[in-house]
Amino acid sequence: xxxxxxxxxxxxxxxxxxxxxxxxxxxxxxxxxxxxxxxxxxxxxxxxxxxxxxxxxxxxxxxxxxxxxxxxxxxxxxxxxxxxxxxxxxxxxxxxxxxxxxxxxxxxxxxxxxxxxxxxxxxxxxxxxxxxxxxxxxxxxxxxxxxxxxxxxxxxxxxxxxxxxxxxxxxxxxxxxxxxxxxxxxxxxxxxxxxxxxxxxxxxxxxxxxxxxxxxxxxxxxxxxxxxxxxxxxxxxxxxxxxxxxxxxxxxxxxxxxxxxxxxxxxxxxxxxxxxxxxxxxxxxxxxxxxxxxxxxxx
Amino acid sequence: xxxxxxxxxxxxxxxxxxxxxxxxxxxxxxxxxxxxxxxxxxxxxxxxxxxxxxxxxxxxxxxxxxxxxxxxxxxxxxxxxxxxxxxxxxxxxxxxxxxxxxxxxxxxxxxxxxxxxxxxxxxxxxxxxxxxxxxxxxxxxxxxxxxxxxxxxxxxxxxxxxxxxxxxxxxxxxxxxxxxxxxxxxxxxxxxxxxxxxxxxxxxxxxxxxxxxxxxxxxxxxxxxxxxxxxxxxxxxxxxxxxxxxxxxxxxxxxxxxxxxxxxxxxxxxxxxxxxxxxxxxxxxxxxxxxxxxxxxxx
DNA sequence: GTTTTTCATAACTTCAAATTATGACAATGA
DNA sequence: TCATTGTCATAATTTGAAGTTATGAAAAAC
Numbered sequence: 094x095x096x097x098x099x100x101x102x103x104x105x106x107x108x109x110x111x112x113x114x115x116x117x118x119x120x121x122x123x124x125x126x127x128x129x130x131x132x133x134x135x136x137x138x139x140x141x142x143x144x145x146x147x148x149x150x151x152x153x154x155x156x157x158x159x160x161x162x163x164x165x166x167x168x169x170x171x172x173x174x175x176x177x178x179x180x181x182x183x184x185x186x187x188x189x190x191x192x193x194x195x196x197x198x199x200x201x202x203x204x205x206x207x208x209x210x211x212x213x214x215x216x217x218x219x220x221x222x223x224x225x226x227x228x229x230x231x232x233x234x235x236x237x238x239x240x241x242x243x244x245x246x247x248x249x250x251x252x253x254x255x256x257x258x259x260x261x262x263x264x265x266x267x268x269x270x271x272x273x274x275x276x277x278x279x280x281x282x283x284x285x286x287x288x289x290x291x292x293x294x295x296x297x298x299x300x301x302x303x304x305x306x307x308x309x310x311x312x313x314x315x316x317x318x319x320x321x322x323x324x325x326x327x328x329x330x331x332x333x334x335x336x337x338x339x340x341x342x343x344x345x346x347x348x349x350x351x352x353x354x355x356x357x358x359x360x361x362x363x364x365x366x367x368x369x370x371x372x373x374x375x376x377x378x379x380x381x382x383x384x385x386x387x388x389x390x391x392x
Numbered sequence: 393x394x395x396x397x398x399x400x401x402x403x404x405x406x407x408x409x410x411x412x413x414x415x416x417x418x419x420x421x422x423x424x425x426x427x428x429x430x431x432x433x434x435x436x437x438x439x440x441x442x443x444x445x446x447x448x449x450x451x452x453x454x455x456x457x458x459x460x461x462x463x464x465x466x467x468x469x470x471x472x473x474x475x476x477x478x479x480x481x482x483x484x485x486x487x488x489x490x491x492x493x494x495x496x497x498x499x500x501x502x503x504x505x506x507x508x509x510x511x512x513x514x515x516x517x518x519x520x521x522x523x524x525x526x527x528x529x530x531x532x533x534x535x536x537x538x539x540x541x542x543x544x545x546x547x548x549x550x551x552x553x554x555x556x557x558x559x560x561x562x563x564x565x566x567x568x569x570x571x572x573x574x575x576x577x578x579x580x581x582x583x584x585x586x587x588x589x590x591x592x593x594x595x596x597x598x599x600x601x602x603x604x605x606x607x608x609x610x611x612x613x614x615x616x617x618x619x620x621x622x623x624x625x626x627x628x629x630x631x632x633x634x635x636x637x638x639x640x641x642x643x644x645x646x647x648x649x650x651x652x653x654x655x656x657x658x659x660x661x662x663x664x665x666x667x668x669x670x671x672x673x674x675x676x677x678x679x680x681x682x683x684x685x686x687x688x689x690x691x
Numbered sequence: 692g693t694t695t696t697t698c699a700t701a702a703c704t705t706c707a708a709a710t711t712a713t714g715a716c717a718a719t720g721a
Numbered sequence: 722t723c724a725t726t727g728t729c730a731t732a733a734t735t736t737g738a739a740g741t742t743a744t745g746a747a748a749a750a751c
Binding site for chain 1: 396398399437438439470472
Binding site: 113114115125126129130133146148149151 | 727728729730731732
């Protein structure tokens with residue numbers, strides 16, 4: 094196994110994830126035969142098959158699975174090597190791939206992008222908006238450099254930097270403006286509209302209302318905070334949104350916003366990245382900027 | 393930094409260690425210009441110099457130093473990939489590079505090699521004999537797979553397996569056969585012959601005699617246990633040798649062997665390897681065999 | 692000032708790794 | 722059942738990266 098190449102490892106990794114020679118080859122920007130040959134040479138060099146070619150699927154062998162784990166680590170480390178050069182010439186520049194969860198992105202990003210444009214024009218910011226578990230996965234894989242999420246997560250291997258926290262606000266139809274803000278228990282008797290499964294914000298809201306695992310909830314699920322607020326506006330129920338969403342979301346619907354009594358529900362917004370990411374110096378700078386932007390959001 | 397290759401990393405590593413293009417190229421089995429070009433491309437790809445070319449030396453830049461640390465880790469991990477295939481088809485086979493310290497090698501190896509030849513002819517055993525610190529270094533670098541040394545070492549990242557322990561014996565001129573074996577304190581008044589600096593066995597012997605750091609010792613240093621025993625035989629002084637060395641070393645010199653009173657000085661012989669070495673399954677098997685061979689040594 | 696050491700550059704060569712074209716084989720569907 | 726489709730392997734050819742030898746340039750050593 095003297096003439097192993099990084100290309101082969103990259104091809105292997107692609108094939109292991111796609112389970113299909115054609116598609117993996119496309120991802121690698123090479124032809125399918127080229128991939129076939131390289132995989133074959135890899136297997137010959139090792140003396141063991143890595144894939145099990147079925148008529149309708151290509152799957153990793155048991156050994157291949159073990160191998161893939163190490164290969165992914167290596168590829169990540171190699172990609173980090175490239176980033177180190179940028180990290181060395183510190184100052185924010187180059188490509189930076191940032192993931193943001195959907196309940197933060199629309200409110201924080203406009204300010205963040207404007208700020209970065211003004212102060213760090215050299216920075217080539219790529220933003221990816223998706224939910225927390227996906228972001229964690231992409232961070233681990235090195236597909237993004239950092240993510241802005243709700244903390245804490247306690248993922249091993251990741252550095253978490255809490256930035257600021259903010260209360261969750263109650264959104265009711267405007268007609269209920271003068272009625273008192275209910276307690277968490279009182280909330281349970283209202284029709285509570287929440288984001289669909291998978292959003293961490295949904296879980297934060299649920300935990301405030303202390304819905305147990307088994308408790309049924311008479312509510313509807315929306316795909317975005319914006320949708321939820323519109324639904325509230327049409328009198329279907331009530332919902333919770335984070336404070337940063339208030340100015341944007343409550344402008345265009347007949348709703349009113351209420352603050353809960355202490356202890357208020359809150360969420361902590363922060364950044365995470367892989368502990369070993371060589372860009373961590375840069376990322377700390379970005380975190381400072383995110384904090385600044387977060388603090389200056391309209392209340 | 394998309395077209396980084398493993399070859400480049402290997403060349404980089406070689407150059408970083410030799411500090412000389414010509415010699416590094418030779419180690420890599422390529423011509424000097426080939427190495428020059430690859431290093432240049434590496435530096436161009438990164439946009440940062442990795443080496444500082446002085447008129448009489450090639451040294452890593454500060455950034456290069458950081459880089460080298462990661463590169464070495466990567467290369468080690470890559471080399472491990474190859475070993476995994478062998479590890480998978482368990483059973484002892486293929487190349488196994490074993491380091492042994494000089495105060496164990498001559499006594500244990502004949503039996504070990506004979507045993508392995510008999511029971512595992514498939515195994516291609518390479519033995520390297522040198523002192524502990526060097527072995528540790530080579531283990532870390534992946535140049536050897538395991539080492540037989542005196543424990544404990546407590547090196548982070550290494551797995552230590554104690555195998556057996558044995559007493560250290562006193563070797564005196566034959567003429568002193570009937571005199572009582574001295575105590576550790578009594579030893580200090582004799583001319584004690586020891587191995588030269590660097591041998592861990594020297595330190596074990598010294599610690600038994602409780603020579604402090606500052607204490608001067610009226611002794612001579614030898615380069616091997618064999619030399620020491622010959623010197624004892626010619627009446628120059630006394631020495632300590634491990635029990636396993638007794639049959640071999642005391643045969644050809646007019647010396648006598650004495651056992652100390654309890655608490656006897658002892659040393660523990662064991663094996664170590666990198667915790668992440670994929671061959672650890674195989675190495676455990678080898679350890680069992682070493683134990684067996686060790687136990688069956690003539691007393 | 693000549694020689695030596697050492698790295699860089701240039702011109703040419705070689706071989707690994709692409710490409711395109713095609714084959715084999717099983718599953719799918721009329 | 723037999724053509725059709727999807728999918729991976731093989732073959733022939735081309736391309737280009739990485740190697741070689743030859744040589745240059747610059748500083749150090751004698």
